[in-house]
Amino acid sequence: MADSQTVTPRRPLPWVWIGMAAVVIPLLLVLAFGLRRDPRALPSPLVGRMAPAFSLQLFSGGRLTLGELRGRLVVLNFWASWCVPACTDEAPVLQAIWEQYRTKGVTVVGVNIQDHEAPARTFIQRFGLTFPAGMDPRGVIAIDYGVYGVPETYLIDQSGRTVYKYAGAVSVDLLAPVMAPLLETR
Amino acid sequence: MIRQHLLVAAWVLAVTLTTSAQEVDLGVRVIASKLRCPVCQNESVADSQSELSAQMRTLIRDKLAAGETEDQIVRYFVSRYGEWILLEPPRQGVLWFVWLAPAAALLGGAVLVIAYLRRSIRPHPHLTP
């Protein structure tokens, strides 16, 4: 059966190889890119717009509204006591930022969501948090800010505009470069 | 025994206060099923059991009660979460590719397969077409 016609299914081959390479390589690049971009620095539709007003019932009593904070750089942090390890990792960081930048015109505000009051208070005590914090029991503030989960942090500048959103535990290295230019203008 | 009952009652009460037992509204359900649960994979706000979804449903109900239209409420959520919150995005433009590609792949593959078979088929006097 040694036909010359038998079989050169090899002939489509170069195209098959080229086709494969053309598909596989860009795909791998895309996947690699997919990881390089940080999905936690979300392209939130709120960034660049005026931050939604809120009225937060504080653990220490009283209410805090966003309007009262006009003129200060606000670090708005959404957290929950059950969010381990991210919230527990960033709690000391937020406290440090509060202590260090408080006199430089920065206010850290903690909004407790999807939680109970007792464990939330315990959490605050455990980490010695002194910045203003309160509960958002029905999630209206969280939804107003397009919060997906915890922890998420927003930066609101002195004119009340949202300038930055980050999902995940923040660190000083992360926030300091973002805050610095906003504080210099003052 | 009594303590157990009290405990249960307290628990149930505490939870009921936050359980959104108000999902009865058909209107809420309609709107909620158009929105994607932000913390789930592929579930609608109507179907999802997550707390965020429950809070969103409550918010939808309040907004409906306050007189907002379905369109306004949907646009509110889009303004907060982005277009991604919509389960079936309105903009079909880029998605055409996704629908066409499998058909193109199938046809292209079929062409290659038939070409391969033709090349490879041994000639035989009684070849059945």
Add this chain to the structure above:
Amino acid sequence: MIALLGTGSLLLALACAVGGLGVLVVGHSRKDPRGLIWGYRAAISILTFVTLAVVDMETALVGFDFSVRYVAANINRVTPLLFRIAGLWGALEGSILLWVWILSSLTVLVAHRYRSRHPGFLPYVLGVLFAIATFFLGLIAGPANPFTRLAVTPPDGVGLNPLLQNHLLMAIHPPLLYLGYVGFSVPYAFAMGTLLSGQHREEWTSITRRWTLVAWTALTAGLFLGARWSYDVLGWGGYWAWDPVENAAVMPWLVATAFIHSSMVQARRQLLRGWNLALIILVFLLTIFGTFLTRSGVIASVHSFTQSLIGPLFIAFLCVATLVSLGALFWRRKQTPDEGGFDSLLSRESMMLMNNLILVTMAFTVFLGTIFPLVVEVATGAKVTVGPPFFDRVVGPLGVLLLLAVGSGTALRWGRSGRDDLRKLGALAAGAVAITGALAASGVRSPTALTALGAAVFVALAQVTEYVRGALAHRAATGEGLLASVAALFSINPQRYYGYLTHLGLVVAVAGIVASQSGRIEVQNHLTVGETMQVGAYTLRLESLEALVGADRIIVAAPLTIGILNGTAQAGTARSSGDVDILRPSENFFRQSRTPVATPAVRSTWRDDLYVTLLAFDPKEQSAVVRVVISPMVSWLWAGGAIMVGAGVLASWPTRRR
């Protein structure tokens, strides 16, 4: 102590993997048989150390050692024993440990089984397996170490996600799924061995095929169990949502199914060798890709827990594996020319090639739909959703085409088909059309359902015909009874007849899918205690609201008395009639979680499932909101899956060497 022992074991295992690889390479280049011996010892050492690590982790889990971060994150003091043990695979680090454990066990099995028979070839296979093990061991010895300690030991852990603790299947489904996933590494290693060594023997192909069948069976079981778990637990009354996680498992499954068929063509006709090598490589790459998808958080929700070095490492491994595999394939492309050719377009092997085309297109579709949101986001920054409607509408018709190919392939012969075969094909088609017509007459209206069922019937008729033909021939030859002949067929040609059985299982499952999708009824209603509602042919009356305290949760149940209407309405007068059941859908309030988890209550018959979920309740008003879903013939889906897995197990059962 435990953490140190665990990390130490993993590091030692890693060292053995690297060392074993080195020893094999050196031994092989010097043609020294001791290389293989040391390689075998290395394999056993790896297994020993990994087993030590597993035992270590289980000890920590069962013993509530919360100083280990993984333990604190995944269990708490009220987690039942079974779920503490199953906590091993509750999150990323532990599941990679499970992966490595299965991989090292399979490596030892392969080394033990084949070292005397294929001493020249085995070093390549073991080398590839060691290379894979090195990656995963490197991952868990480094960035994904399950044994990292917490600076401060918490008094109690966080606990498993309540959804995971609600069902026994969560203890069974992941190991099976992983057995399938990891199992594909073995045929991949054999394929790469063929390419790297430049040698080819049909025997290695049959070994590859057998291992693929085993892994395929495990993956099939894992997929069906996953769907069943989804159905039982998630509360929306469905079993498949085209999640990235589900898609990740189904892609290798589709391609592996293609491979199982085209390898039969290779075994029989020595054709499609290069294609088969490419397929098995693709299966392996898809398993790595699938693990990457579900573990790196690149596609899933924003707050997935693995934003670390792990994703990039997976990408790197995927890149290396892809380039090496494709490179090897290209390098040896002249090595495996086909012998001979296809005989005609209408033959069993051509149909198998067609089914390959369709299966690969299906896998491509799933892949595209899964990855498209990511691509768009990278390219334009916009976020889009590719949801179930896309997958259903594309994969559905492809499935129907696939069924037609399966039926035709079964009906046609190897080689050239004569007029008789065509006549048989025509008769089967006519039979299928007739039965479909009968279905339509008896009430099935939807054209998509009818098409799909018609194709399924076509496949079923084709399989049954083959059994009858074979049994008749056997009876004529041996005089045994018809049933005995059918049974004998399985021993005579297990591959073929278990294959037909698998097709039958597929048909049953497809029937279940079509019926449950097209005939689904869903209603949501608010009931006060004592009130009755009617859905379809069922009545449901809310009896009361109950609360029960469990060890780790509080359960609120809403018992409903179910009545069945049969012409004369029986709403309300329940207990005396005989056709009555009580369903207790409940909401579980776990201690550590804010959101309740609903446990649906299901009443299953072969005809349909009555599926009730408790959505909300009000103890003051004594009322509840329930969702009722009636899905026809869902049980057929599970039965079909069981048949397919059973056939796969029996077909893979090691036979006496011929």
